[in-house]
Amino acid sequence: MEALVNKIKQDGRVLNQGVLKVDSFLTHQVDPLLMAQIGESFGEFFKEAGITKIVTVETSGIAPSIFAAKELDVPLIVARKSKSVTMDEELLTAPVYSFTKQETNQVSISKKFITDEDHILIIDDFLANGQAAKGLIELCEQAGATVAAVGIVIEKSFQEGRQLLEEMGVQVVSLARVASLEDNSVTFLEGDA
Ligand code: 5GP
DSSP, rough: OOHHHHHHHHHHHEETTTEEOOOTTTSSSOHHHHHHHHHHHHEEEEEEEOOOOEEEETTTTTTHHHHHHHTTOOOEEEEBBBBOOTOSSSSSEEEEEEETTTEEEEEEGGGGOTTTOEEEEEEEEESSHHHHHHHHHHHHHHHTTTEEEEEEHHHHTTTHHHHHHHHTTHHHHEEEEEEEEEOOOEEOOOOOO
């Protein structure tokens, strides 16, 4: 997605250890026009896929997902990283090792929001080693739902997430694919959409 790649080139910052900082438009300050374009790209790609719900994980997956959900006219479910006292229903939970926080959290969704009739699109801001997406896939599978695909805003293709998810039999669609963050600069592969 050209507008996204241009934005990363312009405003993305390479941190050490393979981390790309995009806090001026995606993970902290949010660019709503870019989020709307991202939603349109996912909407265009998945319009014939029979998606019934989108699942993301708090926090940075929410902004792009809400626009994708609007485009596909389906509800968005936000998996929670910490259990709130208001989550008093039966929960689906899965452990997720966080790449940026380097700790394991339980992610959860109330069981009532996903059924075995759902065909789910999982969306997240980044794909690194695939642990967040894998946890979300596990949650959907616990409910008996099928996962149509994982949609990613920025994939770091030099890490193993895509391979892990494809080996689980899940399609990965990434709007920007980063080939390398070496020498403090971002190089790209062709994106999927
Ligand atoms: P994974 O679970 O695929 O290893 O990592 C994906 C999660 O880690 C995303 O939800 C995202 O929050 C975070 N993450 C991974 N790599 C990066 C990165 O380079 N930059 C930022 N800002 N977040 C990242």
